[in-house]
Amino acid sequence: MEKQWFTISVYSENNVGLLNRISGIFLKRHINIESLNVSKSEIDEVSKFTIVVLTTEKWVHNIVGQIEKQIEVIKAFYHTDEETIYQESALFKIESALLFDERQIQNIIKESNSQIVTVAREFFVLAKSGRRHEIDEMHDLLKPFGIMQFVRSGRISVTKSEMQITALLEEFQHN
Amino acid sequence: METVHVKQKKIEKDTIMKITGAEAIIHCLLAEDVELVYGYPGGAIMPVYDEFYKFQDKLTHILTRHEQGATHAAQGYARVSGRVGVAIATSGPGATNLVTGLADAQIDSTPMVCLTGQVPRHLLGSDAFQETDIIGISTPVTKWNYQITKASEIPEVMAKAFYIAKSGRPGPVLIDITKNAQFEEFEFSYKKCKGVRSYKPVPKPNMETLEKAAELINNAKKPFIVWGQGVILGEAEEELISVVEKAGIPAAWTIMGESAIPTSHPLNVGMVGMHGNYGPNMLTNECDVLIAIGMRFDDRVTGKLDEYAQQAKVIHFEIDPAEINKNVTADVPVLGNSKETLGLLLPLLKNNTHEGWRDEFRKKYEIEFETVIKNDIHPTKDKLTMGEVIEEINLASKNKAVIVTDVGQHQMIACRYAKFEQSKSNITSGGLGTMGFALPAAIGAKQGAMDREVVAIIGDGGYQMTIQELGVIFQHQIPVKIVVLNNDHLGMVRQWQELFFDKRYASTVMVNPDFVKIAEGYHIESKRVSERKDLKSTIQEMIASDKPYFLEVKVEKEDNVFPMIPSGAAVSDIRLK
């Protein structure tokens, strides 16, 4: 089976130990977590883990089964890139002088659809959301001018199809 | 023993009163009908031990001689009784000593609750004396774990622990309790846990898949059942027998499923797996429909996966959705508790006998009998074999004993030749293969089924891993029968060295102590048998005794266990010699 990108979405109760449990499942199988994001979800007091992996469908299926089995996990899904709307965010910290000295920088900002988050005497900060390759491209363009700091977030994604967590939760409660 | 009179606060369901966390733990255990806990004290768990002292007329605490022994005893108790076993230890080394038992219970789906003491909350993370991150350490080997840092959490978390350990696919739960939480007072009330929102222990059976399964089975020419411990855990023994008999399907067991159907049942065709029977292994690759029930296609069962039952349609009855398609792809997965799903399947099945197909198992059995079994249980050579010892135990106990085995050649021989009439009678460390399991597990098994004969079959190697538990047997006069099959070798490893490492016996020759004297040191009646003429009478004497009894049998040093599927080979490449 071919390796491909999968986004695993895990809905869970808020629990301190769960991240450890989940990461252990990947560790045991030598599957690298490409990106991980933990946030609240559309449901009160339910957290959402968004995990990106490059692996085969057989493995992602197996892993999702193991994740879902954890007591605090309400439901876990996996999706291919085509089935999701997804983004990452990045911050670039750049020397302020460049904003005035290098005309090219202003073009990059405009064309990349990024926002200036703050401007200080010494530095300014650019924020860019988008696909990984868009962020990478912007990074490559800015690099020759000098990037003071760079950071990119994990992928966040929503699925095109419905995720019936609320219905599931109700069903759980009736059981 | 001195008895203490403590004024006991009456506790009724849902009444409210202020007690310490430590006392609350006792009330939780009592509310969960726990009568017996195994453990070992130490600084961080002392408040709870103080309560054990006060409540000793209601709750028995057995001091094992090592915390690992506490876990295996709890496992033995759980496996024989179907109840939750409880083990308790202090923080740090006490807690880490539980890890092997947790891992064993996790892989063999044994319901167990382990309690550990922890340093007080304000010292967490300070590398305090005997602080260890047991939550972090135990995470991969527990079904669930939780650290309690406030007394008020105790009732709910304890209730959840018992519920999670026992429900669905059972497993071990560890609850770590900081010392401050044991001292704190709070208003106690207890409610049993009836469900956890995010946890669905038993999937609902789907009639459509059951109908598909029935159709496949009804049309099969060579159907074959392999069942595992899921049948025992689900208490589906009767349902399984009904299915097997109605549809006339030969049925084999994994090591964990043994004893669910009596050995003598004509459709019980024996064991699958590395040292299983010849017929069931060979015919796995000839059946047309393979019906797996409550088993997880462990590699010791399947051998080489891409040559495992490729010709067959696979129906997988399973409670744990994560097991479906994990190792073997199921054409028809049937999720649910085996008792329920087999019960629903039964009326959909047609009566059948499959005589010709069953003959193939008989023929294969004859081949195995002539080449292997005969020599194992009725040897003509001088030296004693492990097989004949097991056979004598069968005879003396009339196949009624609970057999608890350790890990190695003796385990395989015992599982191959022990005969059972009753379920929950074969207690062994299957998935983890934990040497040292048997002696403490036998203690638990006996205490979980006092009316039953319990015989532990142990190798000279594994015996010495938990030999100190003889202290428990002696102290409490627990009438287990301990049989050490002494081949003066780590036999199973030696066998592999003989077969696959040109007989280079690296560290497998055992220089053993006088086992009889050791048992005598614990005031346990002991015998050694080195000759065939003494075997039968000594085993009869052992079984007749109503006290603990130790028997060492000197067996052939370099016998091998056959048949054998070499690791990585296909089930049909099973070797008879």
Ligand SMILES: Cc1ncc(C[n+]2csc(CCOP(=O)(O)OP(=O)(O)O)c2C)c(N)n1
């Ligand atoms: C704790 C542990 N360590 C190592 C092993 C590997 N191992 C499997 S069987 C075996 C030999 C067991 O020897 P013994 O207890 O004498 O039993 P025999 O095979 O001789 O019957 C060993 C070392 C194991 N299963 N468990």
Ligand SMILES: [Mg+2]
């Ligand atoms: Mg040995």
